[in-house]
Amino acid sequence: MNQSATNHDVWATGEFTRQLWEDASGILGRVNDLEFLRQLGEGTLAPEIFVEYICQDAFYLSNYSRALAVLASKAPTAEAAGFWAGCANTAVAEEKVLHSQLMNDPLLAGCPRAESPSPTTRGYMYTLLAACAYEPYEVGAAAVLPCFWIYADVGRRLSDHSAAVKDHPYGRWVEEYGDPAFAEATQKAIGLVEEAAASGTDAVRKRMREVFLDASRFEEMFWESAYRGEKWSL
Secondary structure, three states: OOHHHHHHHHOOOOHHHHHHHHHOHHHHHHHHOOHHHHHHHHOOOOHHHHHHHHHHHHHHHHHHHHHHHHHHHHOOOHHHHHHHHHHHHHHHHHHHHHHHHHHOOOOOOOOOOOOOOOHHHHHHHHHHHHHHHHOOHHHHHHHHHHHHHHHHHHHHHHHHHHOOOOOOOOHHHHHHHOOHHHHHHHHHHHHHHHHHHHHOOHHHHHHHHHHHHHHHHHHHHHHHHHHHOOOOOO
């Protein structure tokens, strides 16, 4: 089994979130084997593929931030509300700065830009919006967690490998997701989902597991669809 699928001990988890990570082990193993991430870590990913990913990420984040804002409005405590609301703001502000820096790199400047979300991007962002807007708070919290947790885990692993690559063309991206501050935010999100599960019914916890796995699959599909240059068939 791949390291990421078993390394939940890197993160402080409770019984529920530990089980979520273990239940997603098959997905996490496939994520670790994605050609997109292997080439990204090595710095060999084609610039046009990276630009496609960044464009799709921009479409996604604009709606992810909306999902987090809705989640904040339903949070049961001021602490939880403040965390999700703060993430809703930084998800747009900090990522826009990062995207601008990346897109202005001479390596990427001449690559074509996607003008609309891919099918996978659209499906992922609207799935999260629906979970946060129309389902209980606990379910929404579980739905947004993979975007924190899987990215942080991938960033941690890639930063270990990419540090040895001289003049890494995508080093700025790797640094962002391997940053200890992002790991800290991820740890907070894990804790809030654990708290939410503790206060939920068995039916709610079952639904939390379902949406966590759905979002984890979308994380896998998101990178893979960018690598394939997924487009709508007209």
